[in-house]
Amino acid sequence: MSTTHTHAHGAAHEHHDDHGPAKGIGRWLFSTNHKDIGTMYLVFSLVMFLVGGAMAMVIRAELFMPGMQLVDPGFFNTMTTVHALIMVFGAVMPATVGLANWMIPMQIGAPDMALPRMNNFSFWLLVAAFSLLILSMFMPGGGPASGWTLYPPLVLQTGDALPLAIFAIHLAGASSIMGSINIIVTIMNLRAPGMTLLKMPLFVWTWLITAYLLIAVMPVFAGAVTMLLTDHFFHTTFFAASGGGDPVLYQHVFWFFGHPEVYIMILPAFGIVSEIIPTFSRKALFGYDAMVYATASIAFLSFIVWAHHMFTVGMPLSGEMFFMLSTMLIAVPTGVKVFNWTATMWKGSLSFEPPMLFSLAFLFLFTIGGFSGLMMAIAPVDFQYHDTYFIVAHFHYVLVPGAVFAIMAGVYYWLPKWTGHMYSMRLAKTHFWASAIFVNVLFFPQHFLGLAGMPRRIPDYSTQFADWNMVSSIGGFGFGLSQLLFVVLIWQCVRGGARASQVVWDDARTHGLEWTVPSPAPYHTFEEAPVIK
Amino acid sequence: MKMVKRALATGAAFLIGSTPAMAAWSDLDLRVGVTEISREIHGLHTLILWICVVIAVAVFGVMIYSIATFRKSKGAVPATFDHNTTAEIVWTVIPVLILVGMAIPAARTLVRIDDSSGSELTIKATGYQWKWQYEYVGQGVSFYSSLAQESNFARQLDSGVDPATVQNYLLDVDRPLVVPQGVKVRVLVTSADVIHSWWVPDFAIKKDAIPGYVNELWFKAEKTGTYRGQCVELCGRDHGFMPIVVEVKPRADFDAWLEAQKAAAQAAAAPSTKVAMNSDEPAALRVAVAE
Numbered sequence: 122m123s124t125t126h127t128h129a130h131g132a133a134h135e136h137h138d139d140h141g142p143a144k145g146i147g148r149w150l151f152s153t154n155h156k157d158i159g160t161m162y163l164v165f166s167l168v169m170f171l172v173g174g175a176m177a178m179v180i181r182a183e184l185f186m187p188g189m190q191l192v193d194p195g196f197f198n199t200m201t202t203v204h205a206l207i208m209v210f211g212a213v214m215p216a217t218v219g220l221a222n223w224m225i226p227m228q229i230g231a232p233d234m235a236l237p238r239m240n241n242f243s244f245w246l247l248v249a250a251f252s253l254l255i256l257s258m259f260m261p262g263g264g265p266a267s268g269w270t271l272y273p274p275l276v277l278q279t280g281d282a283l284p285l286a287i288f289a290i291h292l293a294g295a296s297s298i299m300g301s302i303n304i305i306v307t308i309m310n311l312r313a314p315g316m317t318l319l320k321m322p323l324f325v326w327t328w329l330i331t332a333y334l335l336i337a338v339m340p341v342f343a344g345a346v347t348m349l350l351t352d353h354f355f356h357t358t359f360f361a362a363s364g365g366g367d368p369v370l371y372q373h374v375f376w377f378f379g380h381p382e383v384y385i386m387i388l389p390a391f392g393i394v395s396e397i398i399p400t401f402s403r404k405a406l407f408g409y410d411a412m413v414y415a416t417a418s419i420a421f422l423s424f425i426v427w428a429h430h431m432f433t434v435g436m437p438l439s440g441e442m443f444f445m446l447s448t449m450l451i452a453v454p455t456g457v458k459v460f461n462w463t464a465t466m467w468k469g470s471l472s473f474e475p476p477m478l479f480s481l482a483f484l485f486l487f488t489i490g491g492f493s494g495l496m497m498a499i500a501p502v503d504f505q506y507h508d509t510y511f512i513v514a515h516f517h518y519v520l521v522p523g524a525v526f527a528i529m530a531g532v533y534y535w536l537p538k539w540t541g542h543m544y545s546m547r548l549a550k551t552h553f554w555a556s557a558i559f560v561n562v563l564f565f566p567q568h569f570l571g572l573a574g575m576p577r578r579i580p581d582y583s584t585q586f587a588d589w590n591m592v593s594s595i596g597g598f599g600f601g602l603s604q605l606l607f608v609v610l611i612w613q614c615v616r617g618g619a620r621a622s623q624v625v626w627d628d629a630r631t632h633g634l635e636w637t638v639p640s641p642a643p644y645h646t647f648e649e650a651p652v653i654k
Numbered sequence: 655m656k657m658v659k660r661a662l663a664t665g666a667a668f669l670i671g672s673t674p675a676m677a678a679w680s681d682l683d684l685r686v687g688v689t690e691i692s693r694e695i696h697g698l699h700t701l702i703l704w705i706c707v708v709i710a711v712a713v714f715g716v717m718i719y720s721i722a723t724f725r726k727s728k729g730a731v732p733a734t735f736d737h738n739t740t741a742e743i744v745w746t747v748i749p750v751l752i753l754v755g756m757a758i759p760a761a762r763t764l765v766r767i768d769d770s771s772g773s774e775l776t777i778k779a780t781g782y783q784w785k786w787q788y789e790y791v792g793q794g795v796s797f798y799s800s801l802a803q804e805s806n807f808a809r810q811l812d813s814g815v816d817p818a819t820v821q822n823y824l825l826d827v828d829r830p831l832v833v834p835q836g837v838k839v840r841v842l843v844t845s846a847d848v849i850h851s852w853w854v855p856d857f858a859i860k861k862d863a864i865p866g867y868v869n870e871l872w873f874k875a876e877k878t879g880t881y882r883g884q885c886v887e888l889c890g891r892d893h894g895f896m897p898i899v900v901e902v903k904p905r906a907d908f909d910a911w912l913e914a915q916k917a918a919a920q921a922a923a924a925p926s927t928k929v930a931m932n933s934d935e936p937a938a939l940r941v942a943v944a945e
Contacts, residue, residue, distance in 0.1 A: 187817035187818070187823060187824075188808065188809065188813070188815070188816070188817045189809055189810065189811045189812070189813070190811070190812065192811075193811060193891075194891045194892060194893075194894065194895075195890075195891040198888070198890070198891065198893070266890075266891075267888065267890075268888045272848075272849060272887075272888075274847065274848045274849070274865060275848040275849065275888065275889060275890055278848070278890065362864075362865045362866020362867070363865075363866070367866065368849060368864055368865060368866065368867075369864060369867070402724075402732065403726065403732040404732040404733065404734070404736075405734075405736040406736065407735075407736055407737060407738075408736070408737045408738075408742055409736065409737070410737075411737070411742055433851060433860050433861055433862050434862045434864065434869075435861060435862060435864070435867060435869035435870070438764065438765065438768040441764055441768075442761060442764060445757070445760065445761075445764070446757060449753045449756065449757060450753070452749055452753060453746060453749050453750055453753070456745065456746075456749045457742070457745065457746060459713065460713075460741075460742075460745045461742075463713065463716050463717050463720065464738070464741065466717065466720040466721070466724065467716070467720050467724070467733075468724055468730075468732065468733035468735075469720070469724050469730070469732045469733070470724060470725070470726040470730040470731060470732040471720070471721060471724050471725050471726060471730070472725070472726040472727070481717075481721065484717060485714065485717065488710070488713065488714075489710075492706040492709070492710060495702070495706065496699070496702050496703065496706065499698060499702055499756065499760045500760065500764050501694075501695055501698060501760055501763040501764045501767055502695055502698050502699045502702065502760070504695065504767070504858060504859060504860045505684055505695060505699065505855065505858055505860070507860055507886070508851060508853075508860075508886040508887060509886065569681065569682045572681070572682065572683055572684045572685075573681035573682075573685075574685070574855040574883070574884075576853075576884050576885070576886040576894070577886075577888075578888045578893060578894075579884070579893060579894030580894050581809055581817075581824060581894050581895075582824065582894070583822070583823050583824045583825045584817050584818050584823050585681065587818075
């Protein structure tokens with residue numbers, strides 16, 4: 122494998138290829154550099170994670186004990202709605218796009234993303250989108266309060282916030298589509314010689330599949346919300362029964378987007394974990410091909426399971442049967458992944474640096490989310506779980522100690538490569554243990570609440586639910602505060618610290634091209650493609 | 655300040671384990687309920703939960719064993735294998751078999767739930783923001799069921815009322831739905847505004863109330879008593895405040911109750927208010943006249 126060539130060696134390149142970062146704010150506003158844009162995505166998602174997290178704190182504070190103490194029920198609904206929209210579209214997705222921007226070119230030996238200007242545009246659109254979404258909370262009539270699923274007819278009761286929120290979704294969707302096109306074009310065209318598809322790192326694979334999912338479903342979502350807009354402003358009745366429309370149609374269209382969306386958030390996480398576990402097990406990933414095929418199967422199945430979110434809408438028996446069985450099938454490829462990660466560790470030589478700790482927590486806790494997912498797939502039993510805290514526990518398990526922990530694992534894994542500095546291991550481990558413990562205190566009791574019959578999205582509850590809600594809230598505050606350690610750690614690592622070596626992690630060199638470039642990674646890498654044997 | 659005090663009090667009670675809500679600690683699992691279907695669903699839930707627990711013990715066991723044994727700090731030398739076709743086939747096929755084992759009883763229950771034939775009583779439940787209306791179809795009995803006054807007062811922002819002092823806080827209504835014991839009751843669920851969802855956990859049945867749709871559910875309660883549930887589809891500001899209370903009475907008591915309701919309805923149906931009792935009128939008109 123080749124190392125990078127500096128300008129002095131790369132005489133064949135045009136001169137302007139070699140300049141360093143521009144000075145001042147222009148570097149960020151007009152950047153076409155995948156590393157700068159990746160950084161902006163990651164910083165943006167961290168800010169959104171904190172904003173969405175603050176909203177979660179409001180929710181957990183109100184739910185700390187029975188009775189209404191802090192907020193109006195309408196504002197509570199705005200908090201649950203905007204918390205979800207921000208976490209899904211503003212925190213998790215941009216974080217994985219940021220990692221893709223940084224790592225995909227470096228992992229496939231490409232000099233940059235294939236479409237750098239579009240890359241810049243897709244990032245800045247996201248900023249516009251979330252400015253609008255946050256502005257929508259201050260509109261007359263209150264912020265969006267119909268849940269992130271925006272079900273009509275309820276969503277049509279939104280005040281002036283509705284067009285802002287919908288336009289925000291349009292912009293965020295356009296940003297995602299452009300980002301996906303960029304990723305696909307980059308992977309298809311800019312791989313280094315010898316980097317065949319089945320030699321690509323798993324992170325690249327999972328993102329390639331994710332990008333196709335995004336392109337397939339984002340326009341569907343855009344269509345659904347556009348119909349909401351015309352129903353509200355132009356007197357169409359796509360979703361209004363009184364005019365011959367159908368409120369359930371919206372749910373079908375939404376979840377045709379919404380279920381693949383779940384995998385859009387988790388597949389890159391699978392990729393990250395598949396990078397990290399082999400490195401810290403000092404052993405190749407077990408069943409690489411099976412991992413790729415399992416990812417592709419999950420992606421395919423994600424298109425035919427959507428109505429398991431709608432078991433209670435009154436579908437015909439055949440529909441319930443189909444969606445129950447297809448949903449259960451997802452357990453097979455997901456199981457293959459969990460078994461393969463476990464087999465990767467089997468007879469390895471494990472060490473427990475922060476990226477590995479987060480990946481291990483992912484492995485255990487995502488699997489718990491998988492189990493509750495399997496339980497919910499069983500339609501007749503889902504009649505009891507549906508729209509209760511059991512569901513809230515389930516999707517937070519797969520998204521927080523699932524997707525978010527994997528993203529944090531990725532940040533801990535690659536941060537020294539990005540900054541050239543090692544971070545404080547002590548602080549990182551403190552962050553890990555605090556997060557891993559509190560996340561369970563926060564979400565595990567929600568299983569009990571759901572089974573005991575507590576509906577989701579309620580601002581106040583019957584006194585029988587008091588105890589576990591208080592436990593959950595304490596976990597929530599602990600988890601929220603723990604994340605400030607993460608911010609401090611990143612800040613410190615960017616500012617300074619022990620120099621990171623080129624391979625950073627003992628034995629990482631065998632696990633990807635990114636470890637063949639210096640730390641910090643130069644502003645331009647692989648201007649001359651490495652050759653993969 | 656009052657709130658902080660109450661939080662401390664609740665917290666302290668919580669620590670020493672003496673709150674009246676302490677019964678909740680035993681509410682860790684799905685309730686068995688009072689219908690055949692609810693027992694069946696509870697059985698399915700328990701079956702699948704235990705299958706998951708067994709798989710979890712096996713998988714987590716291997717993970718924990720690996721983490722404990724194959725440590726670099728213990729001088730573990732990594733093996734070089736990166737696949738094993740036999741193992742991979744085994745752990746693809748076994749889950750499929752387990753899933754088939756789960757799917758068969760699940761499908762059977764699903765078919766039974768779907769069969770609403772042979773019901774003896776039909777009630778139409780209509781969701782409103784934020785209350786329910788129950789109509790005994792063909793009996794001329796219809797009424798609204800809203801959050802009980804006491805709960806409604808206590809739940810206001812900073813009401814100063816401790817929810818623990820309110821009986822069945824947020825799970826009590828002014829007029830409960832009354833049904834006979836041991837009779838297959840069919841409920842037609844619909845909505846007059848946004849989507850709601852009708853759920854009584856002890857009957858293990860949940861159906862969305864959707865404007866323009868009439869959904870169907872049924873239950874056959876085996877025990878008399880009062881069963882409580884809530885709206886479970888976000889329906890706006892007061893979504894958390896439209897409970898569902900069902901009183902199951904012995905057949906004879908129910909018949910007597912229904913006769914009394916009919917009589918009351920007829921007495922109230924003086925010509926001037928007749929329109930209010932005509933359930934074929936649009937909902938908005940009925941509400942307007944009734945109020």
